[in-house]
Amino acid sequence: MLKGMTRLVSRVHKLDPGRFSHLGTQAPQCPVAHLDNQVPTERTRAISRTLENDPAKHGEQHVGQHYNISIQELKTVFPHGLPPRFVMQVKTFNEACLMVRKPALELLHYLKNTNFAHPAVRYVLYGEKGTGKTLSLCHIIHFCAKQDWLILHIPDAHLWVKNCRDLLQSTYNKQRFDQPLEASIWLKNFKTANERFLSQIKVQDKYVWNKRESTEKGSPLAEVVEQGIMRVRNATDAVGIVLKELKRQSSLGVFRLLVAVDGVNALWGRTTLKREDKSPITPEELALIYNLRKMVKNDWQGGAIVLTVSQTGSLFKPRKAYLPQELLGKEGFDTLDPFIPILVSNYNPKEFEGCIQYYLENNWLQHEKAHTEEGKKELLFLSNRNPGLLERLCAYL
């Protein structure tokens, strides 16, 4: 459409001959940069990729560059929690590359310098829609996983407050409601992420599930998780137990705990779930949410709490709201206060360049104008350097 408009000045002579050869070698699905035409591609690789794959060693010089996560690691560290579009991109490109960005670096710096004797510090990532909060969270999680922390990752708290088909009355507390399906799914993913810890941590209480089954004191946490997965009715209680035990035991210093919740504003908002008599359910009446709220309080030591507030998926919140105060509401804000807010904003020019280069390297941008400066300017204007929008726009090219 607009790109087909007759332009005022002829652009032909401005096109770089190097770019043409880039166009010429369109090898299908070759993630590694082209080996012929070494010099320009080396230059582009330097901008958009880094060979430093350990998040602990990422620094200022890596801002705007992508680092690789191997597929095995991806399966263990992120059984859930990656945004769906990113998962599709990983599948398409056959590699998982995350961009190193300033907010994540800032948070990494804080995490590296945490004092585990002090109560857990809360960090809240906030920003407008599509700026990269979830992926920054995933960056942090990857770092912590590499550092051998125990990751407690709730991929999207909004999923727990809406569209739940089966709500059971909780066995533990008659006032609350169970969500067996969500709890069991989460337990499965939790098990995949933290296999090695589950056998080491021992439960410190006896838990009776029903007349025939119970978990003795001192048995490994894996049993509780198994119980939750196999008996779906008890899954929510299993989750509650897991959370309680982890909180208790991280203070002892056995392991370091990272609590990562995406969309934490769901814990204090409204739900779309209703009882049989059509009266709405508040979040406190959901057992999962209740236990999670306890987790997010900073009355334990030995770890950190990293949270994201997002409007996407939130219920009854205006589209333009992105500040923590607006999204959390008064109650949530007071509960989370004090926290360290970290703003995640749109790409800066260097990051934008890096992103475009990454797509070009993976042959994702097939439009002939995509290589040119004008094409980049168009993309810049249309997406206003918003990562999410840029990704969606590039999907069409």
Add this chain to the structure above:
Amino acid sequence: MAAPSVSCGAAVPYRLFLAGRVSFAREQGLWKAAASGLQTGTRCQILRLKHSPAVTTTKNVAALRRESYTVDFIKKQIEEFNIGKRHLANMMGEDPETFTQEDVDRAITYLFPSGLFEKRARPIMKHPEEIFPKQRAVQWGEDGRPFHFLFYTGKQSYYSLMHEAYGKVLHAEERQDQLRAKGLFSEKSKSKDLIGSRWLIKEELEEMLVEKLSDQDYAQFIRLLERLSALPCDAAEEEFVGRFRRTVTVQSKKHLIEPLQYDEQGMAFSTGQGKRKTANAEAVVYGHGSGKIEINGVDYLLYFPVTQDREQLMFPFHFLDRLGKHDVTCTVSGGGRSSQAGAIRLAMSRALCSFITEDEVEWMRQAGLLTTDPRVREPRRERIYPKRKGGAPRQIFWGLGARWEVERTKIPPQGQQSCRAEAEPGCGRWADNQDEELGSPATHRPGRDHRCYPGADDSSVDTRLQIRARGGGLTCLGCTGRLTSSGNRHLLWAARSLDAETWHVSIGGTVHFHPRQGAGPSLTVTASHLRTQQAS
């Protein structure tokens, strides 16, 4: 003027109605005063204006019009128009001597405000030359002999024009040869005359000659004229060629380009306004910036989540290759998402005019960036045809190239009483089927509502179906031609709705529907219902 006044008699109430809308008392007073002195011709003039069509380009040629206007008639119309113009000037309080056609138009829009959407349907008062199409005078004399020597070519004006032009071409070539022989031949470029003007288009030529032309004729004529203009001509020939050229404004720079303004920090900026449908926007474009656009205090990414709107905003900058060089702050109100985007685009383009060269302004104008989009929402029209009163819906479908309408009507059998029982006179009620058996009288109680459902179990009542078909052709199954599959499907559908098992079409366009065993009567849709043509 007896005859015109008679025709105007019916129009008087109409006149008064219109006069009632005039708000000015002064106008009314003058109107009433003028009415008495007003010649009936004026009334008729304006009355006729209501009914005569506005000037259009295509069907102006005399051959297409049935009525013919005599020369006297046209002259009379012109007199009446002039007198009417003077009266109108008096009415409006203007000087009749200097009352131009624009003033006339203005007066008419004031006196007869019309909300009609189609501009050509509004009241007009124009010179009869523009309203009545040009007619050809009678072309043969009393003895039947045509006046013009080229009458029998059929297009006498065209051929005489070609003849004249060719004569001039020969003359010019002869002169050129003479000049060459004398050695005074000089290459004079004639291109100066041709720039800034264009040849007549075919419709204009047709209008000029009052004759219908074909495309080849037109092309031939233009070629001849171009040949003539290529030769060195004298004044008479140039004037001849000039008759067939119209000026074209090459660069219409109607709007002014505001100069740049400077704010306190010395940054150059410029404002522009734009409108689209009901949205109004005002944009301030700053000379140096990074491509940020702020709308009503909100970033344009948040204000326009849809990519299409952002592409609209990108258009002016992308066109001028200034993406990311200007900062914009704008305010917009009214309209919807898309019209706000269009309004802002127009405002930004107008503001950008101050920063760019004149050529670029012209490019933008040609690209359509500087034109207000004239499209507005069409007002709702009233229903002309009343709704069908209740009953079974009329089904319309297309088949066999004809438009079929099938309507079920319950028509009692002709000549029989509606109830088989004795009915009271005046009572049009039908007996209830379930109450009676065939042939036995039923007790008919007045006041009780009976309803009769002609259907499968009551073969005496006719299930008359009105089937109307318009257009198309029907062929017999046994004859040449086949029913199209859509035709078949539609007839099958009609048959099903009529509870008929088979149908066949016979010559003459009769469709017979045959019922199932024991079902209702067979129906025949006869030629009186259909307007058929032999299928070609």
